[in-house]
Amino acid sequence: MTRSVRFRIGGGHSFRSGRTLLPFVPGQNQECPPLEGMSPSVVWRLHCIWMGVLLGLLLAAPAFAGDQPAGGTSVGVAPGGLHTVSPSVSVSSRAPMKGDPVTVLVNASGVVDNLALRWKGAAWPMRESAPGRYEGLIGVDLDDPEGPAALSVEGFVEGVRFRAEAELIVSPREFPVQELTLPKGMAVFDDATLRRIASEAAELSRRLSRVTPPRWRTPFLPPVEEYRPTNFGSRRVINGDPRMPHSGVDIRLPKGTPVRAIADGRVAFAGEQFFGGKSVVIDHGGGVFSVYYHLQEFSVAEGREIARGDRVGSVGATGRATGPHLHFGVRIPGGRVDPTRLLALPGG
Numbered sequence: 127m128t129r130s131v132r133f134r135i136g137g138g139h140s141f142r143s144g145r146t147l148l149p150f151v152p153g154q155n156q157e158c159p160p161l162e163g164m165s166p167s168v169v170w171r172l173h174c175i176w177m178g179v180l181l182g183l184l185l186a187a188p189a190f191a192g193d194q195p196a197g198g199t200s201v202g203v204a205p206g207g208l209h210t211v212s213p214s215v216s217v218s219s220r221a222p223m224k225g226d227p228v229t230v231l232v233n234a235s236g237v238v239d240n241l242a243l244r245w246k247g248a249a250w251p252m253r254e255s256a257p258g259r260y261e262g263l264i265g266v267d268l269d270d271p272e273g274p275a276a277l278s279v280e281g282f283v284e285g286v287r288f289r290a291e292a293e294l295i296v297s298p299r300e301f302p303v304q305e306l307t308l309p310k311g312m313a314v315f316d317d318a319t320l321r322r323i324a325s326e327a328a329e330l331s332r333r334l335s336r337v338t339p340p341r342w343r344t345p346f347l348p349p350v351e352e353y354r355p356t357n358f359g360s361r362r363v364i365n366g367d368p369r370m371p372h373s374g375v376d377i378r379l380p381k382g383t384p385v386r387a388i389a390d391g392r393v394a395f396a397g398e399q400f401f402g403g404k405s406v407v408i409d410h411g412g413g414v415f416s417v418y419y420h421l422q423e424f425s426v427a428e429g430r431e432i433a434r435g436d437r438v439g440s441v442g443a444t445g446r447a448t449g450p451h452l453h454f455g456v457r458i459p460g461g462r463v464d465p466t467r468l469l470a471l472p473g474g
Contacts, residue, residue, distance in 0.1 A: 216230075217231075219294075220294060221297045222266045224269070224270055227468045228265070228266070230252070237258070239281060240281050242279070251339060251340055252340070264460045270461065274296075275294045278291040302361070303363060304360040305363045306363070313364050336409065338411045340411040341392075342391070345472060346468055346469050347469075348388070348469055349387075349388055349452065350452060352379060356375060374462075375453075375464075375466060376452070381442055381443065382441065385438050385439050386437055387435065388434065389414075390432065390433050391410040391411065392429065394428070396424050402420065403420045404420070404424055404439065405418065405424075408432060413459035414459075418453075418454060419453035421444060422439070425439055
């Protein structure tokens with residue numbers, strides 16, 4: 127029989143956890159004098175029957191009533207009567223803003239099997255940062271609506287399934303409006319160019335949809351030594367025409383400045399794009415990707431394993447760029463987030 131109990135996680139979120147309880151079976155879960163052969167007194171027999179009924183009611187009742195304080199846990203009983211303790215779950219922010227990354231931590235007394243983080247209708251793997259400690263990353267896309275958003279974690283502890291649910295509240299964030307005046311050739315495209323743009327976007331989206339085992343570790347490393355980012359989320363108006371928001375940051379540096387990988391991973395894309403020019407995309411696993419555009423050159427090949435701090439190329443002005451700079455972007459489960467806030471996450 128499966129029961130459900132509510133408890134609170136760190137940060138004040140209310141979670142729900144399931145657990146399996148041992149059913150009451152008369153004559154098996156308690157000891158009574160036999161009713162055959164030499165009969166005991168009627169009083170003793172009635173006493174034993176009532177004790178059995180009470181024991182069954184206690185076993186079938188929830189282990190906890192109501193909410194527990196922040197950081198509480200839930201106890202379940204597995205088949206055979208062995209007690210298990212549901213992992214505690216915490217998040218880095220209860221009210222993330224648009225473009226914010228959120229870390230999700232699971233602490234358990236032992237191994238958690240088939241652990242999955244569910245966010246925006248998809249399941250994402252978590253990484254084990256230490257024995258019994260698991261970490262995941264989710265993101266609030268810069269265009270997400272404000273208001274409540276559901277998050278859950280589920281897995282198995284000693285064969286007993288647990289599930290925890292919480293509600294985050296997406297908070298507003300103001301983004302700057304950037305008005306640009308560009309030559310017509312940089313703002314209006316012919317049909318062949320539009321087909322190329324659409325094809326490149328579809329291929330990049332396909333690669334960004336792959337989910338591989340997590341390889342990233344916090345803290346992430348800035349992609350350049352002098353990290354001075356601008357323009358994340360800016361609403362661009364080009365020649366009076368509103369365009370898509372800027373999904374990364376721009377870092378203006380001299381041509382040839384080395385660019386490095388922010389975490390371990392594998393090169394998911396290395397090539398030329400219409401908008402991005404010479405571009406590199408690194409898959410860090412668990413739905414986490416980093417993007418490097420407008421490079422002067424790239425020094426990695428697709429499929430190559432890469433380590434945190436490895437050189438991937440150098441700052442340039444290729445593609446649709448008005449001057450030398452690095453466009454640096456990050457995609458994590460949930461969408462496009464502010465790279466600067468990702469880099470600010472503390473080490474696990």
